[in-house]
Amino acid sequence: MIYAGDLTEKLVIEAGVETQVASGGVKVDWNTPTVIAERWAAVVPRTSRRFEALHGQHQEMTAAYLIRGRCAVRPGQRIRHSGRYLDVIGVIASNGRAPEVAAEITLVCRGRQ
Incomplete structure (x- = not known):
């Protein structure tokens, strides 16, 4: 069960606009995303690592976000x-x-900085 006091971070869930390309594949455009929902979440950082790529340092993070469901x-x-x-x-x-009918949802997310 999620307690309201644990939901301290505001999230916006977005979907990219999918278009079919001439080769038959699908291209996702993030220039004008569709907002799916806005939710308060409890954040649980899972892993973080730094690495050096060809053009500099990068940081990759994996986190879990616990939100109320029906999304x-x-x-x-x-x-x-x-x-x-x-x-x-x-x-x-x-x-x-x-997820559309569940009371709680855990989102596992990956981001780069």
Whole structure:
């Protein structure tokens, strides 16, 4: 059960606009995303690592966000949190239900800085 006092961070869940390209594939455009929902969340940082790439240092972070349910969130969407964007890579709904009808949802997200 999520307690209201634990939900201290504001999230915006967004989906990119999908368009079909000539080759038959799908391109996702994030210039004008669709807002799926706005939710308060409890944030649990999971891992963080730094590495050096060809053109400099990068930091990669994986975090879990616990939100109240009834939200059509899917992997491949993203969240906006404190001015940063993180990709949703996993969605775990309570009691194995679909996120649209679950009471609680855990979003596993990955972001780079």
